[in-house]
Structure formats: C-alpha cells, structure tokens
Amino acid sequence: MAPTGTEQDSVCGRLFCRTGLKVFYESAGLPxxxxxVDGEYITPNAQLQMICPDIWTT
Incomplete structure (x- = not known):
C-alpha cells in the first residue's frame, strides 16, 4: 500500500526519495x-507510481 497524508508528503517532498524512486523504477527490471495489493491486481511498476504520483508527470 502506498503512503498517504503526512507520510506521503514527507517522502515525496524529499528530492533524494523522489530521485531514488525514479531511478529504481527505470532500472530495476521489475517483472x-x-x-x-489491497484486493486489486496491479503490476509492481503501477504500485511504485502510486507512492508519489506527481513525479511521473515531471
């Protein structure tokens, strides 16, 4: 499950975390x-995109 509220703001507001998520997403070779996840079937990439949704559009 992706973080929400203050936890999400704390993680997504840090450049290090944002950059790390993008680099991992682009290079991890996830299946x-x-x-x-929470009763729905999604890909690992989709789960990563839920953590900080706004970074994928920048």
Whole structure:
C-alpha cells in the first residue's frame, strides 16, 4: 500500500526519495506480472507510481 497524508508528503517532498524512486523504477527490471495489493491486481511498476504520483508527470 502506498503512503498517504503526512507520510506521503514527507517522502515525496524529499528530492533524494523522489530521485531514488525514479531511478529504481527505470532500472530495476521489475517483472510485469500482477501482484495483489489491497484486493486489486496491479503490476509492481503501477504500485511504485502510486507512492508519489506527481513525479511521473515531471
């Protein structure tokens, strides 16, 4: 589950965390299989994108 509220603001407000997420997302070679998260099936990449949604559009 992705962080929300203050926790999300704290993580996503730090350049180090934002950069780390993007680099990991782009280089980790994550499998494209679906995983169950909160009763829904999504890919690991989609789960990462839920952590700080605004960084993927910049």
């Amino acid at each position: 494209q299989c679906n995983v169950e």
